[in-house]
Amino acid sequence: MEKIQENDQENLSLKTIKDMGQNNIALNPKSDIHSLIIIGQIEGHIVLPPKNKTTKYEHIIPQLIAIEENPDIKGLIVILNTVGGDIEAGLAIAEMINSMNKPAVSIVLGGGHSIGVPVAVATDYSFIVESASMTIHPIRLTGMVIGVPQTYEYLDKMQDRVVGFVTKNSNISEEDFRSLMFKTGNLVMDVGTVLIGQDAVDNGIINEVGGLFPAIKKLRDLINKNEKGVYNY
């Protein structure tokens, strides 16, 4: 595998010298932090139609394992721009990030909606850019639902998983989070709240408003602190 990559790189640099008369910049400067981009729908148990842009959890989870056990990688930065998705896949990713020993920082860009909220708070420290938004709303069951009281109970239990994870890993209380979830008059045709930039910080969900530089700076700080207590595999 390595061989093919090396050949490709060699060919590419030869081609650049021939065509442009200039050497290309180093293609492979190894960084000691890794970036994980979570975009579109988080895809779980069901393969979504191809027009959806998806993040597949069966690919992300082994990546997280590799990041955690690779001694060359010191920290993780999670970039979020997601509209939500499968609740179990989202919680799986969130729990994996949360249980890592290596420092992790997240940035919410554009949107971190629905199941994106637990993923955003799963890291050690979270950022949101000023223009990004997060939608907090109740979960819904899709498909054939049996209309019995137990169905409501089931749905409530599923909701508790999200509420529990978010409140455990951020500064918002359960009561406040539920009141944001069931607020009316904020979303068109739905129950819930949209939090934009600073609102998410004021409500205690996200730690700080900021973008790339503050996030990298924070990650470096965490790495430096972690270095002493780092677990050697």
Added chain:
Amino acid sequence: MKKVYIIINYSIYPKEFVFEGWDNISFDYKIINYNKDVKLIVEKIDAGSYRVMQVLTTDPRVYLNSNLNPGKLIKTDLHISGK
């Protein structure tokens, strides 16, 4: 008969939009060997070109190879032996 499915899709996008055409998706799935010990589930695009759907290996480091990210095209079949 319409397939019955139950899923909790916690998303701001309406389910009609996300699952539109879900019943009719068909892929030309194939499992191929990529560099000896890595198996890939791929979708055949045309002769000699495949799109990666899923990586099948227990070695986590393989998943960090960006050439094998889901959705990437594999053009050549010089290094691939399919069945």
